[in-house]
Amino acid sequence: MTTRTLIRDLAHLPDGSEVSVSGWVETVRDQKKVQFVILRDETGSLQLVNPATREGDEAAATNPEALELTESISTLTHGSMLSVAGTLKHDERVKLGGLEVKIGSVDLASLSLPELPIAEDSSVDKRMDWRFVDLRRPDAQLLFRVQTTFEHALRGWWIERDFIEIHTPKLMASASESRAELFEVPYFETTAYLAQSPQFFKQMAQSAGFGRIFEIAPAFRADPSFTARHATEFTSVDMEVSWIDSHENVMVMHEELLTAGIQSVVERHGEAIRDRIGVELVTPTGAFPRVALQEAREKVAADGYTIPREDGDLDPEAERRLSALIKAETGSDFVFVTDYDTAIRPFYHMRHDDNPALTKSYDLLYNGTEIATGAQREHRIDVLEAQAQDKGMSLEDLEHYLDFFRYGVPPHGGFGMGLARVIMLMLEQTSIRESTYLFRGPNRLQP
Amino acid sequence: MTTRTLIRDLAHLPDGSEVSVSGWVETVRDQKKVQFVILRDETGSLQLVNPATREGDEAAATNPEALELTESISTLTHGSMLSVAGTLKHDERVKLGGLEVKIGSVDLASLSLPELPIAEDSSVDKRMDWRFVDLRRPDAQLLFRVQTTFEHALRGWWIERDFIEIHTPKLMASASESRAELFEVPYFETTAYLAQSPQFFKQMAQSAGFGRIFEIAPAFRADPSFTARHATEFTSVDMEVSWIDSHENVMVMHEELLTAGIQSVVERHGEAIRDRIGVELVTPTGAFPRVALQEAREKVAADGYTIPREDGDLDPEAERRLSALIKAETGSDFVFVTDYDTAIRPFYHMRHDDNPALTKSYDLLYNGTEIATGAQREHRIDVLEAQAQDKGMSLEDLEHYLDFFRYGVPPHGGFGMGLARVIMLMLEQTSIRESTYLFRGPNRLQP
Known part of the structure; x- marks a missing residue:
């Protein structure tokens, strides 16, 4: 079994712990000097951080793995599933639970197509x-x-x-x-x-x-x-x-x-x-x-x-x-x-x-x-x-x-x-379509 | 709700308790002087007893209810569902858990047809x-x-x-x-x-x-x-x-x-x-x-x-x-x-x-x-x-x-x-027909 810490449970671990988390990408902020990934699992969201190493940087020559890591993070699409090993840091400035994980390595399980088929404002039918x-x-x-x-x-x-x-x-x-x-x-x-x-x-x-x-x-x-x-x-x-x-x-x-x-x-x-x-x-x-x-x-x-x-x-x-x-x-x-x-x-x-x-x-x-x-x-x-x-x-x-x-x-x-x-x-939902795992109606047999 | 004691729980009650039990008739032994009914519920079996009062007995004239009770017990068929109010007696000589209830009154919920359609040796198919x-x-x-x-x-x-x-x-x-x-x-x-x-x-x-x-x-x-x-x-x-x-x-x-x-x-x-x-x-x-x-x-x-x-x-x-x-x-x-x-x-x-x-x-x-x-x-x-x-x-x-x-x-x-x-x-059963509530097979859609 992947030795995996649920995001919910990270808060109890001491600063500097080596952890492995698994989930899907919610957002990637791919800045020149630093990359941020918001990772979500079934228990919460977590900020991952990586100091970027770019082609032409001095570090790129001496540390090709760092270059490779940066480039792999750049390719991540919303929804992609991955496991990340890294170092936990408690930092009150981080909005997401005051926690951050500095990325050591990324194990990409499955890359999502670049555009998710639905957005937050999609119609119920589209969402279904x-x-x-x-x-x-x-x-x-x-x-x-x-x-x-x-x-x-x-x-x-x-x-x-x-x-x-x-x-x-x-x-x-x-x-x-x-x-x-x-x-x-x-x-x-x-x-x-x-x-x-x-x-x-x-x-x-x-x-x-x-x-x-x-x-x-x-x-x-x-x-x-x-x-x-x-x-x-x-x-x-x-x-x-x-x-x-x-x-x-x-x-x-x-x-x-x-x-x-x-x-x-x-x-x-x-x-x-x-x-x-x-x-x-x-x-x-x-x-x-x-x-x-x-x-x-x-x-x-x-x-x-x-x-x-x-x-x-x-x-x-x-x-x-x-x-x-x-x-x-x-x-x-x-x-x-x-x-x-x-x-x-x-x-x-x-x-x-x-x-x-x-x-x-x-x-x-x-x-x-x-x-x-x-x-x-x-x-x-x-x-x-x-x-x-x-x-x-x-x-x-x-x-x-x-x-x-x-x-x-x-x-x-x-x-x-x-x-x-x-x-x-x-839960004050507007339709049983929201509270059914996969709704079935006269026009709805799929997925 | 019928105030009902489960047969399993009778053993904990003191001798002489007034109890009400509900279940179905397993056997009736209708002897001249005394009637025995074995009652079963979902937790066990119990012996019920009634000193018989027969037409022509001296007591029949003075106590018509006793005559009526005896006659109603005589009509009980195997499988009939009923509630019985009576008095609990601890008696080690009684095989069924050392307990007996002397019948005070019978409330017949449903009389079974006299012959049950299956017996212990019926075929699996007949039982189904x-x-x-x-x-x-x-x-x-x-x-x-x-x-x-x-x-x-x-x-x-x-x-x-x-x-x-x-x-x-x-x-x-x-x-x-x-x-x-x-x-x-x-x-x-x-x-x-x-x-x-x-x-x-x-x-x-x-x-x-x-x-x-x-x-x-x-x-x-x-x-x-x-x-x-x-x-x-x-x-x-x-x-x-x-x-x-x-x-x-x-x-x-x-x-x-x-x-x-x-x-x-x-x-x-x-x-x-x-x-x-x-x-x-x-x-x-x-x-x-x-x-x-x-x-x-x-x-x-x-x-x-x-x-x-x-x-x-x-x-x-x-x-x-x-x-x-x-x-x-x-x-x-x-x-x-x-x-x-x-x-x-x-x-x-x-x-x-x-x-x-x-x-x-x-x-x-x-x-x-x-x-x-x-x-x-x-x-x-x-x-x-x-x-x-x-x-x-x-x-x-x-x-x-x-x-x-x-x-x-x-x-x-x-x-x-x-x-x-x-x-x-x-449970070492011979067929899933025994461990399925209502079996369904190519030839079996009923009951």
């Missing part, structure tokens, strides 16, 4: 074309470090509570929810579908007696929408637990889980997020507010907004307004909207005993946008079949799913949550 | 048809707990070392490795392919300056094989790191990572694995043996086996023999086979400077079977292009991939490892 260059931005790297920390905290929360991690298949013989927006895959002699969610298979784990499970994995929707929050492939965060009494139990776990995730991000990256992205991330305290959908509609109407939908669901503008109202009332960035109308929920959401027009379900809004849907599931096979038929679904198509409920199944519920949405909203 | 019932077996549940612990330990190892977790897209515009065995997906006006591995996109993270990344995610191969170790969809464990000198650096990280994973499994489940599965799992100590492919061929030949392949690669029998020889020589369950012939490796594996017929690559064998392939990647664009052409590949098809190498890229390498294979071999 060259995502690997775009991702070198320190704020982009921070975003994926935040995501890494967030996911690890969620998994830690689950593991502490004895959840089992499952990997459900993404190739299915039938649709998981609706036939709309499904990708079809020719599969040997038959046709498979790409899973829109792990819904059926995470419920299967409840029949299997797993008790509590989680999964973070891709899901697919052949959704032709072009919005800031839709993708054809996305990372779905899923949890499902047995022996609940209602969706309220799921919400309690959901808010504890998210609080643990955000707390971990605040502890590890709070300062960097403030400095780099200008967002003051705060760990939520206590329970998230709950508002029944009916009350949510009334609040939004009282706020002067008429929802342009017939079905009674909130539209994105209503979600934004509701979130703003709740934020003003309670200070919370999150709000659970509960008890959705049966008409706008899938057949497997449990309905209220005392009011079958309402489901035991919720959506979770974060900073104005929906990030998750949860519910208690209907586990009583006779009721489930009736609800499926009620929605015009074919029991035959659902045969394998319905089987899960014939040999004993506990009451259960859970949620699915879009990872890129959570990170987008946490 | 009813996987959710099959997974109720305690050894199956243990397997997925082991997998959960193993994965969490891997992720912990990575996180401690500042790796970034990435989620690469599974929908690609072009093939990631070869055009063979690719699933095609009609994608709006064009065609997408399901990723066979995250290879290209994990390399992209190196161009992006991420330094070190990992991913655990599905991968897809339209592989018509029927073997104990192939699936059309599998969970791939991937790692990729920058600034390496050779594949040796990758192997060192790979063996440390696996050792951390197995150590965590041994600590948490070693006893249960011994008791339930009869496997004595031991944490590896020190480095795994390395054997160059050429030497591996010689060893297997000296062992009296002629490999029935023309291309110089090991076949499964050769892998088993080599592993047995290494195990006898060194005691190691693992062996790295290194320096594969260029002819049998993908174009992006780096070749040895002093011998371009050999690659800087390896396979890792575990208890006789290949679980992973690793390599240093070729990062020099001119060499990479020449190697691709050498393999008869179209540079045009690879355009977006080759772009990753034009704007600076560090030397890098990594590996891909099949999760279900690791768990299969760790």
Whole structure:
């Protein structure tokens, strides 16, 4: 392994240390008497310096290596990857962390073409074309470090509570929810579908007696929408637990889980997020507010907004307004909207005993946008079949799913949550294209 | 939330405690004077007892609830899910952990059909048809707990070392490795392919300056094989790191990572694995043996086996023999086979400077079977292009991939490892169908 010191760790080394650093060139200032290179690695930026030896200088004759070194530095292009061995100097006058490395030797790993294909002011679409260059931005790297920390905290929360991690298949013989927006895959002699969610298979784990499970994995929707929050492939965060009494139990776990995730991000990256992205991330305290959908509609109407939908669901503008109202009332960035109308929920959401027009379900809004849907599931096979038929679904198509409920199944519920949405909203990004490693949309399959 | 005590935790409660347990019926012994139910949950089994009150008994008249309770217990079928409130009794004569709960009340969540569709001696294929019932077996549940612990330990190892977790897209515009065995997906006006591995996109993270990344995610191969170790969809464990000198650096990280994973499994489940599965799992100590492919061929030949392949690669029998020889020589369950012939490796594996017929690559064998392939990647664009052409590949098809190498890229390498294979071999299972939640093969898309 290249014995390499990360730039972040240089500050702890004594003056005069011989070090080796590796990274890419951010800028070269090639002055007559001295050359400066700003080198970046995944942890920071560093100034490298070399007293130039030029053709015709007295030193060039006696020290051809110095001439060669100067000339090799002159050829460096922005983006080139290299390792540099040199001597560390603590110098408070240097802006970049008060450190400088005097170049001893350069080992060029890979020279970049002279012109990078994108600049800071390139359009999002252009940046997505060259995502690997775009991702070198320190704020982009921070975003994926935040995501890494967030996911690890969620998994830690689950593991502490004895959840089992499952990997459900993404190739299915039938649709998981609706036939709309499904990708079809020719599969040997038959046709498979790409899973829109792990819904059926995470419920299967409840029949299997797993008790509590989680999964973070891709899901697919052949959704032709072009919005800031839709993708054809996305990372779905899923949890499902047995022996609940209602969706309220799921919400309690959901808010504890998210609080643990955000707390971990605040502890590890709070300062960097403030400095780099200008967002003051705060760990939520206590329970998230709950508002029944009916009350949510009334609040939004009282706020002067008429929802342009017939079905009674909130539209994105209503979600934004509701979130703003709740934020003003309670200070919370999150709000659970509960008890959705049966008409706008899938057949497997449990309905209220005392009011079958309402489901035991919720959506979770974060900073104005929906990030998750949860519910208690209907586990009583006779009721489930009736609800499926009620929605015009074919029991035959659902045969394998319905089987899960014939040999004993506990009451259960859970949620699915879009990872890129959570990170987008946490870091106040304008689109999930910024919080997805490689975005996939109707017009975007590359790189 | 149902206030529920896990069966595992009952032993710590005092005699006479009022408890509520939830789970499924394993057996009912419905005797004239007394009823016994064995209840199982995700943590263990428990004996429930009820002194029977029968029609015509004196007590039946004075205590109709007792009659009703007895009758409801009589109707319980194997697999039915229920919650039971009752009184805990410590009684050393009870085989199941010296505990018994006297039933106070039964809350039936879901009655199972009277005949379970599979029995202990059902064929693997039949068991896969009813996987959710099959997974109720305690050894199956243990397997997925082991997998959960193993994965969490891997992720912990990575996180401690500042790796970034990435989620690469599974929908690609072009093939990631070869055009063979690719699933095609009609994608709006064009065609997408399901990723066979995250290879290209994990390399992209190196161009992006991420330094070190990992991913655990599905991968897809339209592989018509029927073997104990192939699936059309599998969970791939991937790692990729920058600034390496050779594949040796990758192997060192790979063996440390696996050792951390197995150590965590041994600590948490070693006893249960011994008791339930009869496997004595031991944490590896020190480095795994390395054997160059050429030497591996010689060893297997000296062992009296002629490999029935023309291309110089090991076949499964050769892998088993080599592993047995290494195990006898060194005691190691693992062996790295290194320096594969260029002819049998993908174009992006780096070749040895002093011998371009050999690659800087390896396979890792575990208890006789290949679980992973690793390599240093070729990062020099001119060499990479020449190697691709050498393999008869179209540079045009690879355009977006080759772009990753034009704007600076560090030397890098990594590996891909099949999760279900690791768990299969760790727990001495006969097929990855046992170590996959829901197996997918050419004939298997359901449930």
